[in-house]
Amino acid sequence: MRALYWFREDLRLEDNPALTALCAEADEAVFAFVMPQSNRWSRSPERMGEHRARFLAESLVALDKTLREQGNQLMILQGDPDVTIVKAAQVWSCQAVYSQRCHTHEEEVTAAKVADALPHYTFEGATLVHPEDLPFDVEDLPEIFTRFRKKVEKRGLIVRDIHPVPTIPPPPSELPDEGIEVESPARMSGLPKTTMLFDGGAEAGMKRLRHYFWGTRALSTYKKTRNGMMGWDYSSKFSPWLALGCLSPRSVYHAVLEYEDDVESNESTYWLIFELLWRDYFRFIAMQHSDRIWHKTGLKDAPRNPVTHHPLQWKDWCSGNTKSAYVNANMHELRLTGFMSNRGRQNVASYAIHDMGLDWRACAAWFERWLIDFDPCSNTCNWLYVAGIGNDPRPQRKFDVDWQAERYDPDGVFQRHWNRLGEKFPCNPDSVP
Ligand SMILES: Cc1cc2nc3c(=O)[nH]c(=O)nc-3n(C[C@H](O)[C@H](O)[C@H](O)COP(=O)(O)OP(=O)(O)OC[C@H]3O[C@@H](n4cnc5c(N)ncnc54)[C@H](O)[C@@H]3O)c2cc1C
Missing domain, CATH: 3.40.50.620 (HUPs)
Structure with missing residues (x-):
């Protein structure tokens, strides 16, 4: 055949x-x-x-x-x-x-x-957990993550074995061998040497995994460091490879088990699996709700906040020109590198929705454009979550960005770094739709 x-x-x-x-x-x-x-x-x-x-x-x-x-x-x-x-x-x-x-x-x-x-x-x-191995039908997915996780973990997390690399059948003899041509935009020059550069491909993903697990053993402290903002190793940075499927979540899971056998098993090693369950949860939400996840009111019947579009404020948010230096620094990092920490994403999203009154769908589209790890399920469902129209049991998830800056960037190192680079490489206003 x-x-x-x-x-x-x-x-x-x-x-x-x-x-x-x-x-x-x-x-x-x-x-x-x-x-x-x-x-x-x-x-x-x-x-x-x-x-x-x-x-x-x-x-x-x-x-x-x-x-x-x-x-x-x-x-x-x-x-x-x-x-x-x-x-x-x-x-x-x-x-x-x-x-x-x-x-x-x-x-x-x-x-x-x-x-x-x-x-x-x-x-x-x-996904990490095969949908057929869930203890409920996807239609009956709990509305709250914690309930989902507890149900999935109750009888022991079921994660199937890894499929080894198969033997690839040959091509039809008449298939031309022209080599592939894909346009690959050049990397931006002028950024500091310490800037995170992600290389695509499965081998690069495995290399990152080996570095994070066995190279630095950063996995052992993941739970303590994961809210960091500067550098490579405060979190796994697996998301770009997971988003394109260069890495499978099951490969990450089985590597965690190996690490737990070889090195140590602690709260941090568990926490990486916990985060992969968040990723699964948002996939299952997308399966359950189909195109509803893109509705203005999300999974609810009415928006939490009045949603209006302010063109000038929108440009300010995209280009990192808001009143918050902390938000701006994150937005510059996103545009210049394609990455933003989870802490940063939560803050800029909350600020856009709850402080600036922007339409979450436009903001999510800006993330789609710039995030190297863009994943339609994780991106959309996280935006819904922050907007209070997704799966957050709390009616309002507004972050006090000044307090957050104080807590997560107490010396202002992150803000100075990215705001300086934002000034050096400003956002072209015409590039903001
Ligand atoms: C507004 C907003 C938009 C987001 N958009 C995306 C997106 O497009 N693509 C994406 O992969 N993640 C998205 N996230 C989730 C999260 O910010 C990133 O997965 C994480 O920052 C990636 O860095 P990491 O790989 O070092 O994560 P780690 O902290 O090392 O976590 C390990 C893995 O767990 C998964 N994970 C962790 N947190 C979440 C989460 N909140 N939701 C879903 N999966 C999670 C990711 O696959 C991640 O690679 C978004 C979060 C917010 C608040």
């Missing part, structure tokens, strides 16, 4: 159930990834900023390299994903398409359209 593998949010060979399934069935395979052009899609040039575009390009080049080591290759196709995949499958006479299941509405609709044209086998692979 000849089959087409459609890489989506799973740019890896290890622990990839859909890929394993294809390799068990197919004698020949075509591997494809689609770069959409229309701004309906998050990976279109309009919606994907330079940091995410570069990380994606590097990840695709790395994936192509690992496929080539096994005698196959990656094809980069342009167009609307459903039409493009069906056309490619027909052109290369593939009898079936395999892919990892995505959990957002538009992606599910696209997958269904492919399934209308030819057999399309989809497999779970994005």
Whole structure:
């Protein structure tokens, strides 16, 4: 059988159930990834900023390299994903398409359209806990994270074993070998040498994991340091690789278990798994609520705050020109590096919604554009959470940003660092939509 593998949010060979399934069935395979052009899609040039575009390009080049080591290759196709995949499958006479299941509405609709044209086998692979291993149906997902976590942990967390890298079937002999071409924006020059630079690809993700676990043993102190703001090792920084599926959450989980056997098991080692459960929770919320997560009122019937759009204030927030030096520093870090700490994200989100009265959807779109680790489920559901229209049991989650700055940046080192760089490399006001 000849089959087409459609890489989506799973740019890896290890622990990839859909890929394993294809390799068990197919004698020949075509591997494809689609770069959409229309701004309906998050990976279109309009919606994907330079940091995410570069990380994606590097990840695709790395994936192509690992496929080539096994005698196959990656094809980069342009167009609307459903039409493009069906056309490619027909052109290369593939009898079936395999892919990892995505959990957002538009992606599910696209997958269904492919399934209308030819057999399309989809497999779970994005979450730590397989949806079938939950102690309830996704429709009955608890509304509050703590209840979800307690139920999932009650009978012992069920995490399936890792799928080893499969043997990749050869390509059809008529498939041209043109090498892949992906546009990769150059890295910004002029930033200090200490600036975090993320390299895309599965091997780079594993390298980061080895560094964070066995290289520095920073995992042992994660719970104490995770609210940090400066430097590489206050938190894992796994999110960009997890978002594109270069790393699977199960690989991280099994590495934590290994670390607990080899080095130590403590609150911090558990806490990383706890955070991966947050990630799962937001995926399951997206599965449960489908496109409702993008509604102005989120999962509620009415907004908590009156939502208005203030064009000038909006520009100030995006470009890091608000009255809060702490918010500004975070916004500069985001625009200049593609990353912002979790503490920073919570603060700038709260400030945008509760202090400036901005529309959370516009702010979430700004994050989508700039975050290297943009993930539609984590991003949207975290915004809903801060806006009080998601899964937060508290009616209001307003941060006092001055108090937060005092607590998490007591000497102002973070603020001075990024506000100075923000002045040196200001945001072009025309780039703010
Ligand atoms: C407004 C807002 C928007 C966000 N947008 C995104 C996004 O687009 N993509 C994204 O991956 N995360 C998002 N987050 C969650 C969180 O800020 C990042 O996952 C985290 O900062 C990434 O850094 P890390 O890998 O060092 O995290 P660590 O602290 O090391 O955590 C380990 C992993 O756990 C997961 N995780 C941790 N916290 C959360 C959380 N609150 N929600 C979901 N997963 C979590 C991530 O996969 C992370 O890589 C957002 C948070 C907020 C408040």
